[in-house]
Amino acid sequence: MSVARLPMEADDRESKRVKGMVSPILGFSDEDKVGTIPPHDDPLVVTLRIEGYDVRRVLVNQGSVVEVMYLDLYMGLKLRPEDLMAYDSILVSFEGKTVTLKGQIRLTIQTGSDIVEVDFIVVDAYSPYTTIVAKPWLHALGAVSSTLHQKVKYPSEGQVKEVIGDQAMARQCIVFAISRRPSTEPSTSIENGL
Template sequence: MYLDLYKGLRLRPEDLTSYDSPLVGFDGKIVILKGKIRLPVQAGSEVVEVDFIVVDAYSPYTAIVARPWLHAMKVVPSTQHLKVKYPSGDRIEKLVGSQSMARQCLVAAIRHQGGGEPSAPSGQGL
């Protein structure tokens, strides 16, 4: 979880527990860790407790969920379709991502790194 979201949720610094494992960002740089916190995450009608590592780094995203959440929810992800499906009671629910929002996040991340506007290969969009 990025610090902006942590502050936006009005969580206090004293709610964090220490977390001392090194973390390297997508750009290869060491990320400043603030600590760890366990929070409930709701997806549809399901609620699962998830441990978040809080980091002080730039990101166009608010949080990145990892395998523990995927396993706890029994999620089947499809990055190609920007969807996750998971069992809920006697039915299958799904969460659908936004291709345009994913593109905006990618553009923001590239601009932040000083790379300018990304270009997709001919005939392919993000």
């Protein structure tokens, strides 16, 4: 009986391949690190096309469950305050502080020829990034990301396509974030000359 099933399963796989139903395998190898500046622990910062505009300094954060857009970008895209829908949840910043929410808006993100819609939470806070894309965007695109390889890979038209990170921009964002930190109290070891 198992002998009869094996050819059928093979025929099913073959017919799916012929119909273009099999998605390419997404993964990363050492070849994907070519072009990165090693060693690094840089965040993955990319340029994406949002609502028809090429937007730089987009942080890809696969650990987040919401897309965040900062108010400066929202205004720069010429979107109006009345376009925002109410958003009642609380959002906490990386520093553990509650962030002022302006609302939520559904916008398109174009990656190559693929367009997905995601809901952005618009916040009024400082960030060296213009926006943060997260699990909803990655999942809608069917994408996987790697900070080590500085890439996002996604299936499209039977191929694996890529969005390549910008390490220089990522490092600039880190410098901007550090320069905006409030000065801290000196530690006791510094005060004691240690």
